[in-house]
Amino acid sequence: MLDVNNIEVAYMKVIQVLRGVSLKVDDGRIVALLGANGGGKTTTLKAISGLLKTEVGEVTNGSIQFNGKQIDRYGPEAIAAMGITQVMEGRRVLEHLSVEENLLVGAYCRKDKTAIKKDLEMVFDYFPYIQRLRRQVSGYLSGGEQQMLVIGRALMARPKLILLDEPSLGLAPLVVKEIYKIIHEINAGVKMAILVVEQNVKAALGIADYGYIMENGRIVLSGPAEILRDNEDIKEFYMGISTVGAKKSYRDVKHYKRKKRWLA
Amino acid sequence: MTFFIQLVVTGFAQGMVYALIAIGFVIILKCSEVFNIAQGHFVMIGGYLGYTFLVPLGLPVWASLLAAVVVAVFMGLVIERFTLRPLIGQPVLAVIMMTIALATVLSGLATLIWGAEYKAYHGLLPTIILKVGSISIPSESLIGLIVSVICVTLLMLLFRYTKIGLAMRATAEDLQVVQSLGIKATTVYAVSWIIACIVGVIGGILLGGISGANMVLADIGLKAFAVVLLGGVNSIGGAIFAGIILGMLENVAAGYLDPLLPGGGLAQVFPFIVMIIVLIFKPHGLFGLATIERI
Numbered sequence: 001m002l003d004v005n006n007i008e009v010a011y012m013k014v015i016q017v018l019r020g021v022s023l024k025v026d027d028g029r030i031v032a033l034l035g036a037n038g039g040g041k042t043t044t045l046k047a048i049s050g051l052l053k054t055e056v057g058e059v060t061n062g063s064i065q066f067n068g069k070q071i072d073r074y075g076p077e078a079i080a081a082m083g084i085t086q087v088m089e090g091r092r093v094l095e096h097l098s099v100e101e102n103l104l105v106g107a108y109c110r111k112d113k114t115a116i117k118k119d120l121e122m123v124f125d126y127f128p129y130i131q132r133l134r135r136q137v138s139g140y141l142s143g144g145e146q147q148m149l150v151i152g153r154a155l156m157a158r159p160k161l162i163l164l165d166e167p168s169l170g171l172a173p174l175v176v177k178e179i180y181k182i183i184h185e186i187n188a189g190v191k192m193a194i195l196v197v198e199q200n201v202k203a204a205l206g207i208a209d210y211g212y213i214m215e216n217g218r219i220v221l222s223g224p225a226e227i228l229r230d231n232e233d234i235k236e237f238y239m240g241i242s243t244v245g246a247k248k249s250y251r252d253v254k255h256y257k258r259k260k261r262w263l264a
Numbered sequence: 265m266t267f268f269i270q271l272v273v274t275g276f277a278q279g280m281v282y283a284l285i286a287i288g289f290v291i292i293l294k295c296s297e298v299f300n301i302a303q304g305h306f307v308m309i310g311g312y313l314g315y316t317f318l319v320p321l322g323l324p325v326w327a328s329l330l331a332a333v334v335v336a337v338f339m340g341l342v343i344e345r346f347t348l349r350p351l352i353g354q355p356v357l358a359v360i361m362m363t364i365a366l367a368t369v370l371s372g373l374a375t376l377i378w379g380a381e382y383k384a385y386h387g388l389l390p391t392i393i394l395k396v397g398s399i400s401i402p403s404e405s406l407i408g409l410i411v412s413v414i415c416v417t418l419l420m421l422l423f424r425y426t427k428i429g430l431a432m433r434a435t436a437e438d439l440q441v442v443q444s445l446g447i448k449a450t451t452v453y454a455v456s457w458i459i460a461c462i463v464g465v466i467g468g469i470l471l472g473g474i475s476g477a478n479m480v481l482a483d484i485g486l487k488a489f490a491v492v493l494l495g496g497v498n499s500i501g502g503a504i505f506a507g508i509i510l511g512m513l514e515n516v517a518a519g520y521l522d523p524l525l526p527g528g529g530l531a532q533v534f535p536f537i538v539m540i541i542v543l544i545f546k547p548h549g550l551f552g553l554a555t556i557e558r559i
Contacts, residue, residue, distance in 0.1 A: 049444055051443065051444055054353060054439070054440055054443060056353075076440075076443040077443055077446050077447065077448045077449070080444060080446030081446045085444060085445060085446075086444045088440065088441065088444065092438055092440070092441045094434050094437040094438055094441065095437055096433070097430075097433060101430060101433075101434075105430060105431070105434045105442070105447070108427065108430070108431055108447050109445070109446040109447065153445070154445075157445055157446065
């Protein structure tokens with residue numbers, strides 16, 4: 001469904017952030033895009049959703065195809081209308097609007113009034129936590145509730161593909177677990193493809209079908225989630241567990257250092 | 265006492281017109297963070313339009329208002345399309361500079377079309393005489409009051425209950441979010457400029473009915489500026505409240521202070537003095553929305 005072919009992205013025509021990124025999202029799948037800070041994950045999402053253009057960024061090379069149509073020249077509004085909705089990093093709720101109004105903004109481009117009402121109830125079914133807050137000013141919600149609200153808002157647009165940027169950011173482990181459980185349910189229930197960017201590798205690979213690891217603007221590793229989960233390098237560098245699952249021992253580090261001194 | 269009440273009532277009516285004009289400011293400021301320097305010039309154009317439709321063309325009042333609104337819609341569309349859309353994504357300061365240019369162009373156009381003369385159409389608006397006890401409310405003020413209240417109510421309803429109103433409030437909060445959900449920012453901007461033009465033009469006709477149409481009408485923009493700062497730059501309710509307060513202050517000052525000072529004219533300055541004093545103690549204005557801080 002989504003095909004990103006070897007894209008390069010530069011901000012202000014000078015700062016190159018992506019150096020040839022290719023990835024694929026198939027219908028109804030959850031794909032995780034993982035990696036350390038500054039790797040270009042968010043930029044990849046913005047390139048897909050077109051929001052790059054609002055930040056003086058540009059796809060300088062390569063192409064992005066959505067259902068066979070090249071979309072990297074369109075603006076964010078047009079891409080959203082085609083069925084790609086991005087949930088931006090950092091819980092961007094419309095602070096002074098109520099919870100229900102936030103959700104209705106998500107459905108702004110739709111004409112089917114009865115279906116919108118039904119979807120509103122659907123969102124509240126997925127996120128019962130925000131249902132009783134529907135008349136509240138959304139700026140005063142807790143972090144977890146706000147994250148649920150912005151995901152729900154994206155759902156209201158009925159996209160074919162949701163781009164989720166770090167849904168776990170700044171949330172307690174239990175809340176992260178809950179949100180990922182719901183994301184999984186949504187994917188199964190509504191058959192919506194999801195591309196999720198995450199630092200929390202364990203949570204993301206827990207629900208994803210396929211994963212990509214990014215480093216310095218390139219994809220360095222990819223594969224089905226169950227294989228990535230067992231990959232020794234990923235365990236070591238991104239999950240902080242060593243080969244046997246125990247914590248790393250300082251003795252190993254020392255041993256390594258001693259060896260290096262001999263070499264020098 | 266009667267004198268005082270008389271001044272307050274007239275001020276209230278005039279303040280409502282200021283509030284209406286100030287709302288044009290607030291709407292543009294909320295949606296695009298641009299301070300529209302040309303708002304006062306919309307008022308001036310409105311005054312001249314009122315004259316043109318009422319005197320040379322001799323249209324009835326309702327038709328004149330309607331025609332002026334049509335012109336305002338057209339004006340808003342043209343301004344948005346040709347001066348502001350090319351500047352989307354550019355620094356806000358560039359856009360503000362553009363509104364200064366717009367102000368100059370509008371006064372130039374007015375000079376070209378109407379010759380910068382004083383055009384009076386006093387007494388052409390319908391006369392309604394209302395007397396409560398010994399206080400009589402001038403007809404022009406009353407009409408200003410009625411039209412402003414209707415317009416403000418309509419705008420409030422638009423914001424609260426319509427889809428485009430929701431989109432405008434959402435755009436005011438976060439442009440990127442709104443774009444990522446497929447709402448066209450250009451449509452929202454166009455609508456906000458159209459509304460700013462309409463309220464400016466209607467305000468111009470109302471004020472023109474009192475004092476006649478001339479270039480000085482553009483200075484009303486400065487007063488609307490004071491109203492907006494006093495009420496809080498992003499609050500429509502604040503603009504209404506502050507508009508009324510400033511209108512009353514101006515009238516009371518004109519009634520009591522002007523006779524005391526040779527030359528008079530303190531009435532023009534007094535609202536600004538109050539504005540400065542209020543801003544010292546409440547920098548966000550009386551009703552400015554502070555960003556929500558969660559604790």
